[in-house]
Amino acid sequence: MSTIVLLTMTGLGLGALYFLIASGLSLIFGLMDVLNFAHGALLSIGAYGTWWAASGNLPGAGADGPGFVLAVLFGTAVGTLAAVLLELAVVRPLYTRPREQVLATVGVGLAVPALLSGIWGSDARTFPGPQALSGTFGLLGAEVPVNRLVLIAAAVLVLVALRLFLGRTRHGLVVRAGVEDRAMVTALGIDVRRAFTLVFAIGGCAAALGGALGGLYFGSVDPRQGTSLLIFAFVVVVTGGMGSVTGAAVAAVVIGLVQQFANYYTAAGLGDLAVVVLLAALLLVRPRGLTGRLA
């Protein structure tokens, strides 16, 4: 029983991490038809930004208490800024050429991890975190690490915020309409470009937050972390149905749980394979993903 509880919590924590990356990815894809290969790089930037600040390089920030919150905020802010810059400098000039937009993000996705490993080395760095988040708590007889809860809470918060934003605000309306039919929104005289930048900023913010919290989850940061998580986020986006935030949330939970349980009850590493097999099986039955959105 305690094993199952622990696996469930860990799986949900991983799923939360996947959701933080996949939500932005899914929105960007739905709105712009751009598969953002630099999204993993945004995650890495957030992780390194937080690590850098929490290691005592930013006045007021530190590894504990409010200092750590400041460090996470700093990392997230840097990631958001990087996302906006990415959109303005790399993606926007290729507005009419979706395929070239994808290719350009591939270039950024190669360059940023290389730059990070150039500055801080390619080896993993220990991630500093508050004492309160490194311990465990008892749940139904299992000792669950606290950081799993933090990740799950952050993902739920982002999901609620995104749904409120998309459902209740004017900007959200434009984004939702753009995901459904970009041509129509443009024809109505609404500047979709501003929505593009906004969606990139939101996506970058969520991904960078995922990077900061992913550091807690894994206990370390390394330049390749973002890219390897990105691939599972892709699986989540396809499984969930592209452009759907709720679909991404459901898929992230399923993928995270399947991966953890398969890794534990079969051989280590088979969980990663199981996820891909699951994707293949789903596509054979429902080529459009769980929610039946465009693919």
Next chain:
Amino acid sequence: MSTATQTPDRTDGGPALTVPPASGRAARLLRRWPVAVLVVLIVAPFSALPLPGLLDGPVGSPGSLQLLATCLLFGALATGYDLLLGRTGLLSFGHALYFAAGSYATNMFLLEAGLPFAVAAVLGLCSGIALALVLGSVSLRVTGIGFSMVTLAFAQAGSILVSRNPGGLTGGEEGRAAPAELLPSSLVGIDNTANLYWIALAYLVLTLGVVHWAVRSPTGRVWEGIKENERRVEILGLKPYGFKLTAFVLAGALAAVGGLVHLLLTGGSTPQTTTSDFTLSLLVMVVLGGSGTRWGPMVGGILYTWADHRLGDLAGSGAVAELPAVLRVPLSQPLFLLGVLFVAVVHLLPGGLARLPSRLRRPRKENP
């Protein structure tokens, strides 16, 4: 080597049909330049010409031949990959898988079953094709970017499988060296680098021949139609799925042959060839050179591979070590430079290097 001398003639017949009738003998001779280049490449191992800056030693030295062979191998691999991207419009992110399958499967048939090289090579190739057939038929159920993501997921699964070293078959992070005693003796050892070079050259010629033949075939016309507008092909009563699968399996087969050549050239299978970075670098090569063009992917592959090696040497050189950190850090990362170069090419040079001559000839006509 018979394929090496026959195929270019066939492919060379290609452009004559598309180029307007040229006047005079000179123009016709000029159009024969691929043959001249091929002859130069065939005799290169006998040359002692030093190319300072471009190569470390004379052209015929084993080190230079190894680098040249790697360049030719990747030129060919990029050409095969463009069968999907540039010819059929399929953006696959899993091409590395079929390359790695050719290398690893052949190696395993040698190591585990102790089969003779020729048998192992055929079986390895068949494994690669079978894998492409199965995974292609699943991933082609989704279209557009979804297809890209699914191929990436499969390739990632393959990469994980290889690095987990199931049953000690793949050697994990270390990879596995090919058994020298089971390989033909003319393909082993530093003295025989020239033979490996010729094999890489033959693979390039084979790939160029197959791709150009396939693109000009009726199936190739359908691929072109699918790339332009898949819906229209469907309305014409053709099922795009089968045609796309044909392209996918053919490209997978060519990649598997490439894996075989890579196995011989490097004397083993390495897990680096299974990573998504490997496929992404193929994508960079194709776009750098010019996707959908006759020579572009090849040129891109050769240039990329050469630049990657030379940038690595540059990073280790003393001149870079003395630079201030702002310059030293980016210069010491070949992938950073190549990534930035790639973004620059996508922005500034649509169509890649292959379009450069025509852009220079008609400056600023296309850009309003």
